[in-house]
Amino acid sequence: MKTTSEVITGRGELLRGTLDTGKMMLYSSDVATGFTVRSSNSMRILGVAPEGTTEEWQRILFNEDLPYVENAVRSLTPAEPTFEVEYRIRHPLSGQVFWILDRGEAEFDPAGKMVRIRGAIVEISRRVRAETEMRETTRFQSIAFEAARMGAWHFDVWTGRLTCSEELLALLEMKREEFGGTAEAFDRVVHPDDIEAWRAALNASPDRGRTVDKEFRAILPRSGMRWFLCRAETQYRPDGAVIDCYGIIIDITERKSAEDAAARLAVIVMSSDDAIISSNRNNIITSWNHGAERILGYLADEIIGQHISRIVPNDIWPAENEKLEQVGHGVPIPAYESRRQHRDGRKLEMSVSISPIRNNAGTVVGASTIALDLTDSLREAEIRRESETRLRQALAAAKAGAFDYNFTTQESRWSPEMFALHGLNPDKDAPSFDTIMAQISPEHELRVRTELSSALAQGRQFVLDFPITRRDGTEIWMAITGDIQKDAMGVATHARGISQDISERKEWDRRQALLLRELSHRVKNSMAVIQSVTRQTLRSTSDPKAFAEAFEGRIQSLATSHSLLTEVDWKGVRLTDLIKLQAGAMADNFDKRFTLEGQEVLLPAETATQLGLVLHELGTNATKYGSLSVQKGKVILAWKTSHGKLRLTWRERGGPPLHEPPSRQGFGTALINSSAISVNRRFDPAGLTCRLSLAI
Amino acid sequence: MMNGARILVVEDEPLIAMELSQIIEDQGGVVAAVRSRHEALEIAMTNVFDAAILDVRLPDGTVFDVATHLQAGGVPFMFCTADSENPQLVSAWPGVTVVSKPHNSNIILSSLQKLLTTHT
Known part of the structure; x- marks a missing residue:
């Protein structure tokens, strides 16, 4: 049997053990005096003595929490005497902060005045910490959800009830009161084409996978069209039945447009x-x-x-x-x-x-x-080259080369033809004006240099022509035609042009000059002949009338021969034509008066003129003094050719009898004597016989 | 007065040759007239002349080798030509008198006189 004290002690031990295990401290405070009695574990648990004052407790209580605690105590009434407050205290010895739960009851006197407070204090730091952590987690989660534009939902498969987080409602720009707690509530905002996808995401079924992603569009009142991803997680019981379905919704509009942009970019790249x-x-x-x-x-x-x-x-x-x-x-x-x-x-x-x-x-x-x-641009380059080739061909056909002198760099560029014209090698010889001047004939150098510098000074076109001797010794005439290009300021930048081989033109010019000289020579020669005819005629006659007659006849004779020669292009005159036109010019009836015996002969030009003049003189004399001066007189002309010689006999018959040769040597005689025609004249009473011999 | 001076006339145009001969003979000269380069060379080699009048262009070529031959033999000569612009004439025979056709007889005679007096 245990004694009462043993029982009390035993109960005390039990209580002490319970208090220690639960870290619980009991207390009782007298409101009027503030005297407080605490359980004996008070020092161990909270660092306060088992006997103390209310003030002493208030000292270790956190200042920030004191008003809250006082307020809680003050608000106690006889009807509501219990309280339960959580507050922090600082351990007076270790300085450690504890969260405590103070739960108690106030005792009132009949007048309603609070006289005593009794209660228990439990240390709850760990719980508070966990709660704080929980709160923090929730808060962070919310922040994260918001930042990620993410909302959470839960779908109760059995009741068909949909619950969702504030963030989800905010994402879909929906007020809580508009949300009725069913999936249909979202039909208002989900894009009509995507409602099925959205429903499918929620609609958990035993045969689908754990996680299902569905994308859908929503037309929101403020933001317009947005893309969302709905990710649903389904939990199954081991037997395959659905327990639960929950998930999140994420705004993926940015990602979508980035994807679109990337997709567009990819299309551009690919195509x-x-x-x-x-x-x-x-x-x-x-x-x-x-x-x-x-x-x-x-x-x-x-x-x-x-x-x-x-x-x-x-x-x-x-x-x-x-x-x-x-x-x-x-x-x-x-x-x-x-x-x-x-x-x-x-x-x-x-x-x-x-x-x-x-x-x-x-x-x-x-x-x-x-x-x-670069094939296309190469093609363009090819076209450029082609046109360049054509230009080259044109230049080559014109025997021309092109040059380009840059005043700024003082460099010359020559086309290959230009080098070829000068007989130079594009790889070895430097293109420059001095290169040309090295080939120029010395007598032209000064003129060309002067002409060029004056053209450059005046900035005008220039044409220089001059002969050059090429390296291989060949000589050609060059003509350089150029122009001066100027910039916007009028400063000469380039001299460009072409250089041509004008040797042919120069040769033609030379021939032309030769022809002109020849013409001049002939005209002057003819004049000299006329001059001689004049003087000779003057020698034989002093009578103006006789002079005029003889002179005209002789000029006429020269002109006739000239005409005959011109007709046959100076190739040769028929002897019969010459006789008819020269000797028979004055005869009234040539065919009756003249008898011609001989084969036709072609006479060369000089011979024709001379023989023509001789025949003219013979005819004139015959008409004046010989056989042709009487009605029945005749001239018999007979000729033969042998060994390159023409022997021709002029025989007059039927004329007046001749007694002696004419006393004065007339023009005809003199002419005959001085020409290459050897003449043998014989006078007999029957008439004149004249034998002529000339080379043909 | 030429007093028997022997003059060679090389002229292919008979009328001009005749006229030149006459004016020289009128002055007392003795004329040998030929019509070609070939004849001229031949006669110049076989005869002695005191002076010569040479036409430049002849049927068988120019008269220049005749001139060279005469020069070598110390025979003074002059050209009488309608081709007075012939560049060879101007460049190769400096100092040689050139009378241009159509010619003035007085100039022919005075030039000829000059040739004769200079060389005697």
Whole structure:
């Protein structure tokens, strides 16, 4: 049997153990005096003595929490005497802060005055901490949700009830009161085409996967159309029945538009006419667009994964590799002209630019190569070359070369034809005005230099012509035609023009001059002949009337021979024509008066003129004094040719008898004597016989 | 007065040759007239002349080798030509009298006189 004291002690022990285990302290305070009695564990648990005052307790109580505690105590009434407050105290010895739960009851006297407070204090720091953490977590979650434009929902499969977070409602710009707690509530904002997708996301079913993502559009009152992702997680019981379905909604509009932009960019890249190729840091091709397929011949499937050197001609790979290394260091390579190798081995001229590709962290992870097919621009260059060729051909046909002198750089550029004209080698000889001056004939140099400097000074067109002697000794005449180009300020910038071989023209000019000289020579010669005829005629007659008659006849004779010669282009005159026109000019009836015996002979030009004049004189004399001066007189002309000589006999018959040769030597005689015609004249009473012999 | 001076006339135009001969003979000269380069060379080699009048252009070429031959033999000569602009004439025979056709007889005679007196 236990004694009462033992029982009391036993109960005390039990209480003490309970208090210690629960870290609970009991207390009782007298409101009037403030005297407080605490359980014996008070010192251990909270660092306060078992006996003390209310003031002493208030000292360790957190100042910030004191008003709250006092307020709680003050508000106690006999009807509501219990209280429960949580506040912080600072351990008087260790300075440690504890959260405590103070739960108690006030005792009132019959007058309603509070006389005593009794209660228990439990240390709740750990719980408070957990709660705070929980709150913090919730708060952070909310912030995170908001920042991520994310909201949470829960769908009770059994009741069909949908609950959602504030963030979700905010995301869908919906007030809580508008939200009735069912999936249909969202039909108002979800894009009509996407309602099914949205419902499907919520509609958990046993045969679908744990996580389901669905994208849908919503038309929001303020933001307009937004894209959302609904991610649903379904929890299943082991037997496959659905327990629960919950998930989140994320605003993915930005990502979507970024995706759209990326997609558009990808389309642009893929459809580009230019080859766009990406490669990684190991120079392995990672992408290959249609342009690359078209230009370089490889399909994306066969080239992706290959080393990029596959499309670079071997001879330039070292240089290209160096460029790729530069790009690897983040240095972009601006467009440069290079070559790439087609699948069929052809080398293509391309404009290539290479840029580094960086990841989000900014690290270079590869290179993007953009290669423009230069074939088109090459084609243009070809057309330019063609027209240049045509110009060249034109210049060559004109035996012309082109030159361009730049006043600023003082450099001359010559076309290949210009070099050829001067017999120079474009690879060895420097094109310059001095080069030309080295070939010029010395007597022309000063004139050409003077003409050129005056043209340059006046800034006008110039034409210089002069003969040059080329290196191989050939001589040609050059004509340089040029003009001065000026800039906007009027300063001469270029002298451009062509240089031509005018040797042919010069030769023609020379012939023309020769012809003119020849003409001049002949005219002057004819005048000299007329002069001689005049003087000779004057010698034989002093009578003006006789002079005029004889002179006119002789001039007439010369003119006749001249006409005959002109008719046959100075090739030869028929003897019979000459006789008829010269000797028979004055006969009234040539055919009756003249008898011609001999074969036709063609007389050369000089002989014709002389013989013509001789025949004229013979005819004139016969008409005046000989056989033709009487009615029945005749002239018999007989000729033969042998050994290049013409022997011709002039025999007059039926004329007046001749008694002696004429006393004075007339013109005809003198002429006959001085010409190449050897003459043998014989006078007999029957008439004159004259034998002529001349070379033909 | 030429007093029997022997004059060679080389002239292919008979009328002019005749006229030149006459004016020289009128002055007492003795004329040998030929009509070609070939004849002129032949006669110059076989005869001695005191002076010569040479036409430049002859049927068988120019008279220049005749002139060279005469010069070598110390025979003074003059040209009488309608081709007085012949560049060879001007450049190759400096100091040689050139009478241009149509000619003035007095100039022919005075020039001839000058040739004769200078060389005697």
